[in-house]
Amino acid sequence: MAFDQDTVRRTAHLARIALPQTEIPAVADQLERIMGLVEELRAIETTDVPIMAHPLDLDQPLRPDTVVNQDQREVLMASAPAAEHGLFLVPKVIE
Amino acid sequence: MELHEFSLRELRQGLRNRDFSSVELTTVLLKRISALNPALNAFVTVTESDALAAAATADARRAAGEDGPLLGIPMAHKDIFCTAGVRTTCGSRMLEHFVAPYNATVVERLTAEGMVMLGKLNMDEFAMGSSNETSYFGPVRNPWHTGMVPGGSSGGSAAAVAAGLVPVATGTDTGGSIRQPAALCGITGIKPTYGRVSRYGMIAFASSLDQGGPMARNAEDCALLLNVMAAHDPRDSTSHPAAASDFLRGLERPLQGLRVGVPEEFFGVGLDPEVAATVQAGIAELARQGAAVQSIRLPNNPHAVSTYYVLAPAEASSNLARFDGVRYTHRAPNPADLTELYQQSRYEGFGAEVRRRILVGTYVLSAGYYDAYYRKAQQVRSLIREDFRRAFAEVDVIVGPTTPTPAFPLGAKNADPVAMYLADIYTIAVNLAGIPALSVPCGFTAAGLPVGMQLMGDYFADDLLLNVAHRYQQETQWHRAHPSVHAREA
Numbered sequence: 001m002a003f004d005q006d007t008v009r010r011t012a013h014l015a016r017i018a019l020p021q022t023e024i025p026a027v028a029d030q031l032e033r034i035m036g037l038v039e040e041l042r043a044i045e046t047t048d049v050p051i052m053a054h055p056l057d058l059d060q061p062l063r064p065d066t067v068v069n070q071d072q073r074e075v076l077m078a079s080a081p082a083a084e085h086g087l088f089l090v091p092k093v094i095e
Numbered sequence: 096m097e098l099h100e101f102s103l104r105e106l107r108q109g110l111r112n113r114d115f116s117s118v119e120l121t122t123v124l125l126k127r128i129s130a131l132n133p134a135l136n137a138f139v140t141v142t143e144s145d146a147l148a149a150a151a152t153a154d155a156r157r158a159a160g161e162d163g164p165l166l167g168i169p170m171a172h173k174d175i176f177c178t179a180g181v182r183t184t185c186g187s188r189m190l191e192h193f194v195a196p197y198n199a200t201v202v203e204r205l206t207a208e209g210m211v212m213l214g215k216l217n218m219d220e221f222a223m224g225s226s227n228e229t230s231y232f233g234p235v236r237n238p239w240h241t242g243m244v245p246g247g248s249s250g251g252s253a254a255a256v257a258a259g260l261v262p263v264a265t266g267t268d269t270g271g272s273i274r275q276p277a278a279l280c281g282i283t284g285i286k287p288t289y290g291r292v293s294r295y296g297m298i299a300f301a302s303s304l305d306q307g308g309p310m311a312r313n314a315e316d317c318a319l320l321l322n323v324m325a326a327h328d329p330r331d332s333t334s335h336p337a338a339a340s341d342f343l344r345g346l347e348r349p350l351q352g353l354r355v356g357v358p359e360e361f362f363g364v365g366l367d368p369e370v371a372a373t374v375q376a377g378i379a380e381l382a383r384q385g386a387a388v389q390s391i392r393l394p395n396n397p398h399a400v401s402t403y404y405v406l407a408p409a410e411a412s413s414n415l416a417r418f419d420g421v422r423y424t425h426r427a428p429n430p431a432d433l434t435e436l437y438q439q440s441r442y443e444g445f446g447a448e449v450r451r452r453i454l455v456g457t458y459v460l461s462a463g464y465y466d467a468y469y470r471k472a473q474q475v476r477s478l479i480r481e482d483f484r485r486a487f488a489e490v491d492v493i494v495g496p497t498t499p500t501p502a503f504p505l506g507a508k509n510a511d512p513v514a515m516y517l518a519d520i521y522t523i524a525v526n527l528a529g530i531p532a533l534s535v536p537c538g539f540t541a542a543g544l545p546v547g548m549q550l551m552g553d554y555f556a557d558d559l560l561l562n563v564a565h566r567y568q569q570e571t572q573w574h575r576a577h578p579s580v581h582a583r584e585a
Contacts, residue, residue, distance in 0.1 A: 008454070015412060015457040016419075017450055018438035027451070033513050034455055038401040041471050044478070051473035052480060054303045055289040055529020056335060063329050075196040079423035088421050093433050 003032035098123050099259035100577055103168060103316045106262060110157065110167050117157070117167030121150040121211050124169050128213065128260050130582045134241060137255040139174050139232050141214040142181055153209040164319055166209035171261045173252050174215040175222060176202050176307070177296040181212075185298045186220040186230040186248075189418050189425045189444030199296025200328045201265060201307055208323050213261055217251030220446045221415065222272055222300045224248050225518040226508065229448040234505055237280060238578040239544055243502035246276030246518075252310045253280035258580045263311040263320050267297060269304045270403055271497075271522025274534035277310055278497035278547020281536045283564060283574060284310040285317050287557050289529035290335030292321075293328035301410035302333070304403075304526040313574045314535065314564035318342035321557070337555070345558050346565045351385035353563065354490040360396045361495030361521055369540045374496045377537035377548040377567070381494065384566060391486050391493065395478045399524035400516055402479065405459050405472035406527070411449075412456025418444060451512060480528040487553040492563055496521055497534040497547035521549060531557040535564045536573040545573075 008028045012019045019027060073086070082089035098120060101109065109115050125143055132138050146169070153167035177183045177195035184190045198206070206212070219229040227235040227250030235250040237243040238258035245254040249266030253276035256264050266273040268286035277284030285308050292307040299305060309320035321342050328334040357378060362371060382388045420426040420440025427439035445453070459468035486493060499520055508515040525532040530551060537548035552560045568574050 007458070011454050011458045011461065013438075014461060015453050016416075016434070016437040016441055017445070017453065018435070018442040019450075020442075027454070030451055030512055031454060031458070033511065034404060034451070034516075035458075037513050037516065038405050038459075038468065038472075041398065041401050041405065041475055042467065044398060044471070044475055046471060046474040046478070049474040049477050051470060052477040052527075053473060054333075055480075056333065058290075058333070058335070061329075061332055061336075072196045076423075079193060079196075081420065081424070081426035090421055091430055091432050091436055 003028050003035055099127055101262065102313060103164070103262055103311070103319050106168055107164055111162065117150040117153040117211060118147060120167070121146050121169050121213070124213060124260060131258055131260060131580050134580060134582060135236050135238060135254050135258055136233050137217055137235050137251040137258070137260060138171065138214045139184055139186070139217045139251070140182060142212060145181070146211050146213045149211045153211060156209055161209070163208050165205065165323065167211065169211045169213050169261055170205065170263050171213045171216050171252070171255055172202060172265045173218055173249050173267060175218060175267055175298045176265060177298070178202055178212070178215065181215065183215065183298070184232070186218040186232060187444065187446070187449070188231045191231065191425065193423055195296070197296060200293035200330060201324050202296065204323050204326065216255055216264060219248035219250065220449050221298070221411070222248040222267055222269055223411070223448050223452055225271070225275055225515050227251065227276070228505065228509060229446055231446060236505070237502045238580045239281060240502065242504055243544065244279070244505055246279035246502065248272040249310060250276045253277055253282055253284070256280070256282045256310050256312060257578060259577060263309060263316055265307060265324070266310045267305060267307045268526065269300050270407060270526050271519040273308050273310060274497050274522050274532060274547065274549060275519060277534040279502040279545065281545030281573070281576060281578070282310060282312055283314050283317055283533065283535050284308065285321065285533040285557065285560060286525065286531060287321060287325060288531045288555050290333055291325040291338045291557065293326065293331045293334050295328055295330040299414040301407040302414060303410060304407060313568050314533070314561050315346060318346060318561045340558060342558050342561050345562050348562050349385065350381060350563060350566050353381070353386040353492065355381055355386045355388045356391035356486055356490030356493045357388060358391050358393045358396065358493060358495055360393050365499050365517070365520065366496060367500045370496050370499065370501060370546050373538035373540070373546040374548050378494055380567060380571060381563070384570065389490065391490060393482045393486060393524070395475065395482050396524050398475050399479055399527060400520055402472045402475045402527060403523045404455065404516060405468045406476065408452040408456035409460050409469055410456070412453045412460065415449070415453055420444070448512070476527050479524050483528045483530055483553070491552070491559060493551040495549055497549040501540050501544035501546060525551055530554055531560055533560040533564055535567060537571070538573055
């Protein structure tokens, strides 16, 4: 399996990570090694083996639908890199 | 023996007898942190004034007649647990300035008992690493040999406990992150059954594998901490209704008749011969105390690392999507548009290992690859769990090495990510199954590096693991050895 540079670029775009061109060959090599490690899974016989998504066989628990959270708007907004009038600021999206 | 070497039982006795106050004890340890942390880099943040205030409050509670087992005892949290008003970095530039608006359930519960937090402990970035070298705040150093890694990802917790900077600490374990550093630093640490300890306020890496737990200098101290940490939490939908238990109750049970299984797969190629011999001697001690030892098979264990490196990155790529540079994280300066804001902030905010795992996770979940990798790995995860089910029909505890080698030099495994991943070859299957496991110190190599023996139990057999480790520690002295750490020369 070849983890080529185009695959790295496409995956980095999906993950919203801006990899500089200079780093792509090294990242391709590392991902190739990691995918080489996991490649052995394909050879394991798993016909009729159920998937395991989670360790505990629990149903989704429900609790009474009552408000338990306090209003933390100000403390939450205090961590924003840029905010104005209680809103998160981002670059203009629509011209 | 000096104050910084006391067990929790001894500290409580001293506080009860008024031999020392919590403020005096806290002051001693803060001084020790200030002298030794420059050499170890175990703490990312030290909360000196908050600690002294909390200690004074604990002393006042004691004066008013309270006598809880953890009242006035200093500790520190892995910097993955959110602490209201104190920054929580997760070892990442992404969260370098993040101050959580709330406490993790684990923090809340230990604070309510009157424990005194001295600060936040260094860790691999987002808990992704086995050597503590991926931290944005620099590597932690092993107190037994400062040229060696402490293990990871809870390396700051393990180093701080081993060096006597705190008697106990919290850690988290997704693929071995409590047990592997505990082994490499010569302390005791337990990854509880999945669902025992609330994940609320514990920054998520791989949600179906992550579990918090105590790290301490002996099994009894782990039990004391776990008694408070383990509890059902309605704020965590994966918290088990029967999470709470009294882990001290069965601690003294003799090992006579205990059925111990030793998996052949844990003593194969790749295991350091000194580690093998040291762990075999530990197993012989269990037999001497009356345990019946037999060989067992875990045939799918050799697939655990590859299964994990599909599932954990897949879950991580989803969990870490929230770090977008908009609401509370690092933001790149002057982005041209919103996409560049996301992409550049994530490139700058995440280190190389975290980026790699996000890319692997994104890839295995992307169209056309999901069945080949993600679904396949979920099926192999079932096979790994079945191995344990079969084994626990025959034995009570599975015992083997925690790690294939003792602590390795800083930088030794940085060139090849796969070489680093194999440091967790004996710990990962436990997380995939969700069962509990513990690492207990069982000796030293000729070079003076600690070796850990791993005990694995069936679901909710955490109390049995602590019992076996405690009985082992009644007859051995390995957990009483302390490294001599020296302040760095100016």
